Amino acid sequence: MGIVKISDELHEELRKASSVMARSINSQAEFWIKIGMLAELHPQLSFNDLVADLMKSAEVSVSNVSATEGVANEQ
Numbered sequence: 001m002g003i004v005k006i007s008d009e010l011h012e013e014l015r016k017a018s019s020v021m022a023r024s025i026n027s028q029a030e031f032w033i034k035i036g037m038l039a040e041l042h043p044q045l046s047f048n049d050l051v052a053d054l055m056k057s058a059e060v061s062v063s064n065v066s067a068t069e070g071v072a073n074e075q
Helices: 008-020 025-041 047-057
Strands: none
Touching: 008 025, 025 047
């Protein structure tokens, strides 16, 4: 694992975002970096498209989660 130097302001935003998303600060930074890299490689895709592709590649299936049943129909 390497060390990345960032501004105090960005670190504070990472801390706040990680709290909301229930991630560690390092995990939040890694997520933002990964999404940023994917966005640069695939500028035609939206954030939601990128996340959907990541979920698909990890073989995540919302149909296996009963708590989400009917959520898509509410929108």
